Amino acid sequence: MNLARLIDKPECPFCWRVRLAAAWQGRPLQLLWRDNPAVQAEWERLSPSRSVPLLIDGELVLNDSNAILEYFNDTGPALLPADPLLRARARNLIAYADNPLGTALRPLVFEKRDKPRDQWDPYLLAKAAADFEQAVLPLEALLSEHRHFINDIPNLADCALLPRFALAARYGLAIPAQAPQLGRWYQRLSTTAAFATSAPAGWSKELCA
Numbered sequence: 001m002n003l004a005r006l007i008d009k010p011e012c013p014f015c016w017r018v019r020l021a022a023a024w025q026g027r028p029l030q031l032l033w034r035d036n037p038a039v040q041a042e043w044e045r046l047s048p049s050r051s052v053p054l055l056i057d058g059e060l061v062l063n064d065s066n067a068i069l070e071y072f073n074d075t076g077p078a079l080l081p082a083d084p085l086l087r088a089r090a091r092n093l094i095a096y097a098d099n100p101l102g103t104a105l106r107p108l109v110f111e112k113r114d115k116p117r118d119q120w121d122p123y124l125l126a127k128a129a130a131d132f133e134q135a136v137l138p139l140e141a142l143l144s145e146h147r148h149f150i151n152d153i154p155n156l157a158d159c160a161l162l163p164r165f166a167l168a169a170r171y172g173l174a175i176p177a178q179a180p181q182l183g184r185w186y187q188r189l190s191t192t193a194a195f196a197t198s199a200p201a202g203w204s205k206e207l208c209a
Contacts, residue, residue, distance in 0.1 A: 020198040
């Protein structure tokens, strides 16, 4: 049986959510680095949007992370609740992970990853930190009685949110003290085997804590 192939970039949060979902399901994937010259031609041919992730599973080609997550849910162990209301809430949190949470983080990550420290813009970093905190705090109330977002098992909302917080930690933003339940959620999930399996190579738990 041929493995599904995933063309991805290790730090891309959209790719990471797909790897994380696969890890929680125990679904094997062949990971292909987008920047590998041997992969580029196929990626350009199959991805009109020139984006990652891109999943190739037999004749099926998907180039949107949310479509891939839904496909995984429908063809493997469930990562969405059965209840339509809870499924809608999970999908809403996936969108929240991208905007405003991802929108707040993106400038900070690009600034710190792509420039030497002496060229970092302090105003940009301060604004990103404030925007991140503002985006984080509404999530605290959603973890009242559950170990995961929505319910007590890993689901697609966790898959979308966890990489965002790992990237924030990697680039110097901690979960604010006003969100202790969120901090405990992150601590639990960032020590799981699925997190370790899906994290970019060379990352350690200490760098993401």
